[in-house]
Every structure is written in structure tokens, then in C-alpha cells.
Amino acid sequence: MMEPDCYEQYPATTVIASNLLSVLIYGTGISILYRFGLIWVTGYVLFILLLEFRLLRGHCVDCYYYGKTCAFGKGRLSSLFFSGGRPEQFSRMTITWREILPDFLVFIIPVLAGILLLIHEFDWIILLLIIALILLGFLGNALVRGHLACRFCKQREIGCPSVQLFDKTKQ
Numbered sequence: 001m002m003e004p005d006c007y008e009q010y011p012a013t014t015v016i017a018s019n020l021l022s023v024l025i026y027g028t029g030i031s032i033l034y035r036f037g038l039i040w041v042t043g044y045v046l047f048i049l050l051l052e053f054r055l056l057r058g059h060c061v062d063c064y065y066y067g068k069t070c071a072f073g074k075g076r077l078s079s080l081f082f083s084g085g086r087p088e089q090f091s092r093m094t095i096t097w098r099e100i101l102p103d104f105l106v107f108i109i110p111v112l113a114g115i116l117l118l119i120h121e122f123d124w125i126i127l128l129l130i131i132a133l134i135l136l137g138f139l140g141n142a143l144v145r146g147h148l149a150c151r152f153c154k155q156r157e158i159g160c161p162s163v164q165l166f167d168k169t170k171q
């Protein structure tokens, strides 16, 4: 069967796979930070919620997939809580590495915390969790975006600041 150039609505399997990756990253991050205590886990969960809010409120409202099933299911989620924005805004936005840094911190913070634990006392479980987190954060994200999400995205054709940022880096 021929693959479509872009999805008008992404298949449920893509939404499940992309969210499963996030759940695995968050779960692994929580497992490492739990060794530091519940206060760290709470801070981490609040940080994740803040990032999700920033995405749903600040970006998804302007996206082509607002009210539709995007690769992450967030176009629909955003439309449940927020009014639509200005679609012409999305492609005009410029995203810098500084703005994107908090998204990387979701897995970088637990990795650094895990390294601190290892320095203090070696533990195979922590080492495996760190390796899993690095693989999920870099490889998992690249696979989901490259093969499932961005590859079939209508917003990419219209103009996506994230894709432009990564393309610039590759040049």
C-alpha cells in the first residue's frame, strides 16, 4: 500500500507509539529521581505539566492540526481546553535552541541526577536507567519524529519552526 504524503488525521497507532515514548521517558526519569525523594519527583512532574501546558496553550492552538488528530493527539486535546489561535502565526514563529532547551531537560535532568547517584555509589539499575533514558531521549525521539510524526505532517509542508531549526543545524 502506498504511504500518503501527509495525514489529515494521524492513525491511532502513531498517537499510541508517540505517547508511549513520552510515558517511558517520564517513567524512567521518575524512577531515577525517586532515589532523591518525593519532592524531586513532584518538581519533575510539575515541570512536565508546565511544558505540556506551554505546548497545548502556546503552540497547538496555532497548528494546522488544532482540533484534529496530530501525531501526538495534542491537536484534539488542545481544542478541548483552549480556543483556536492564528494558524498563520505558526509558520512565522522562530524557535531558538534556548526555547527548545526545556524539552531536552526532561531527560537531561534525570540523566545528570543518575550520574550523581553513580558517582556516590555504583548501581547497575541506575546505570541501565540512564542508558535507557539516553536512548529513548535521542534515538526514540528521532525515530518517532523522523518516521511517524514530522514525516507525514501537513504543518511541516506549510512551515514548522522546529523543523527549520533542526534543518539549519544540519547545514
Ligand code: SF4
Pocket: 063, 071, 145, 149, 150, 151, 153, 154, 155, 156, 160, 161, 162, 163
Ligand atoms: S513537523 Fe513535526 S514538530 Fe512540526 S508540527 Fe509537525 S509533527 Fe510537530
